[in-house]
Amino acid sequence: MSRILRASAAAMLAVAAIAPTLSAQRGAPVRRVISIGQHPRVDGIRLNYRDRELELVNGMNLTLWAPHEGYIGGRVNGVAVGLPLTAVGDITGLSLGVFGVGAEDDMRGIGVAGVGLGAGGSVRGIHVAGIGIGAGNDLRGLAAGGIGVGAGGDIRGAAVGLIGAAAGGSVRGITVGGVGAGAGGNVRGLMVGGIGAGAGGNVRGAVVGGIGAGVGGDLRGLAYGTIGVGAGGSIRGITVAGVGAGAGGSIRGLTLAGVGVGSGGSIRGITVGGVGVGAGGDINGITGSVIGVGSGGTVRWVTVAGLGLGAPRIEGFAAATMVGAERTHGVVIAPALFRTERGGRMTGASLSSINAIRGDQHGLSIGLVNYTRRLRGMQLGVINIVSEREGLGKVLPIVNFGRE
Known part of the structure; x- marks a missing residue:
């Protein structure tokens, strides 16, 4: 009888000892040093095949595959490793993926992925991917993608894509695309596209397009297009185009085009068009063309054309x-x-x-x-x-x- 009582007491003590542990597990206790499996909160190293209900890791989170569907979330402060894939809600630190790394919200720090790297929110820091890098919001820092780099918001820093680099918002810094580079908003800095470069807003800096460069607003700085350069607004600075350069507004500075230069407003500076130069307003400065120069206003200073020159008013020296x-x-x-x-x-x-x-x-x-x-x-x-x-x-x- 005494043995039965002692055994019963021992069993009760064992249950009492286990119960707090199970309760703590359900309340997401913090596992320290090394954790294997589905532990929501870990300070140290967390190893898991496929995440589910991750909350917080301060240290390293290593997974072999992407999270279960509908379970992307949590935060990793430290190192997030995917062998080959990993994805969490928010990453701050180092992100490594043989294939890819993803964040539902933001990704900050340094990221390297063999195929792709992206975040539904912003991407900040230095990130390199064999195929592409994408941010649903802003991208800040340095980003290089074997195929492309894109951001739904702004790009601040340097973005390089062998095929393309683009932002739905504005760009400040350096943007290079092997085929094309573009921004839905304004650009400040350098934008280069192997085929074309363009911005829906204004450009201040330099824009270079292997075939063409276009700006929906004003262009301030240097613009080059092997075929053409165009701006819906005004152009100020140095503009060089293999075929044509044109602006809906005025043109100021040095403008060179193999075929023609045209402005809906006025032209001021040094302007040379292989075939023709034309402006809806005045032309002021040194202007030359093999065929013709025409102005809807006044032509001033020195103007030379191979065939014809016409304007309501001519002031200075004119030859044609x-x-x-x-x-x-x-x-x-x-x-x-x-x-x-x-x-x-x-x-x-x-x-x-x-x-x-x-x-x-x-x-x-x-x-x-x-x-x-x-x-x-x-x-x-x-x-x-x-x-x-x-x-x-x-x-x-x-x-x-x-x-x-």
Whole structure:
């Protein structure tokens, strides 16, 4: 009887000893040093095949496969290792995956994955992946993906993808894509795309596209496109395009294009277009084209075109095979024809085979045939005509004077 009582007492003591442990397990006790299996909270090293209901690991979390469906969560502060995959809610520290590493929320620190690395929230730090890196929100720091790097939000730092690098928001820093680089918002820094580079907003810095570079807003800095460069707003800085460069607004600075340069607004600076240069507004500076230059406003300073030059008003030095304007103030050289519109004025000097000034001439015209309605200056040529003059002075050879 005494043996039975002693055995019963021992059993009760054993149950009493085990019960607190089971209760603690259900209340997610903290396992320390090394934990194997599904332990929610660990300070130390946690080893598991496939996570489920992970809460917190301060140390290392090593798994062989992705978490059970619907059980991605928790936080790892330290090292998260996937052999080959791992995914948790939030990672701060070092992330390593033979295939991939994922975070439902944010990933901070250093991450390396053979295939892919991504977070539903932000990715911050230094991250490298054989295929791609993605962030549902912002990406900050250094990110390099064998195929691509992308962020649904902003990119701050450096992002490099052998195929592409892009942000749904803005970019500040360096963005390089072997094929393309882009941003839905503004760009500040350097953006390079092997085929194309573009931004939906403004660009300040340098944008380079192997074929083309485009900006939805304003462009400030350096822009290069083997085929073309374009901006929906204005361009200020240095722009080089193999074929064409254009802006919906104004262009300021040095602009070079193999075929043409066009601006919906004004152009100021040094502008060279292989075929043509045109602006809806004024053109100010040094402007040259093999074929033609045209402006909806005033052309000022030095303008040279191989075939034709036309603007309502020309000021400074202008040279082209044919030049036409409503008013000129300066020197015009036009081997074939110089012509002003009816009621216009030439002030300065003109040299052309035919000077057809269908308004007032204030200055000197030299040519084979010189024509003006009213003359205040001199005509030198084979035939000199002042149409509103009466008598012998209306048509004279060699020279004609007037003070009308």
